[in-house]
Amino acid sequence: MTEQLARDAMVPDPLSLDASASAQEAAEALARPEVRAVFVCEDGRLTGVITRKTLVSDVVARGLDPKTTAVGTFAEPPNATIESTTPLGEAFAFLEENDYERVPVVEDGKLVGVLSRSAVQRRLAEDEPPADEN
Numbered sequence: 001m002t003e004q005l006a007r008d009a010m011v012p013d014p015l016s017l018d019a020s021a022s023a024q025e026a027a028e029a030l031a032r033p034e035v036r037a038v039f040v041c042e043d044g045r046l047t048g049v050i051t052r053k054t055l056v057s058d059v060v061a062r063g064l065d066p067k068t069t070a071v072g073t074f075a076e077p078p079n080a081t082i083e084s085t086t087p088l089g090e091a092f093a094f095l096e097e098n099d100y101e102r103v104p105v106v107e108d109g110k111l112v113g114v115l116s117r118s119a120v121q122r123r124l125a126e127d128e129p130p131a132d133e134n
Helices: 023-030 052-060 088-098 117-127
Strands: 016-018 038-042 045-050 102-107 110-116
Touching (some): 016 023, 038 110, 088 117
Parallel strands (some): 045 110
Antiparallel strands (some): 038 045, 102 110
16 A cells, blocks of 8 residues: 555645735635635745735735735745645644644645645544454
């Protein structure tokens, strides 16, 4: 059995916007309850992350026009990323040690997915042999 990697458990093609997209576009995405963050990319390379908090503090509270403010001007750098080739056990340890619920997955700096702690836990549990019932 081959070792599972981060790419095997990630959600591919996460929601992302080009750095030139408007804050209004980010707000529309973040208005959906299942969306917790929007990734910002330039030429496919992950450059930042926007959350509801970022949008409120960096656009609304400063009185900027969300229709003309580019997301690249206020997106926060990601706290961390993980390479798609990272072994799944190592990825889980990384998430646990840093108390991250999810982390962007990259290949050569390009955003390819998102890895969540719960997805990794499920994937690792699937690989565990059944408990001996003796």
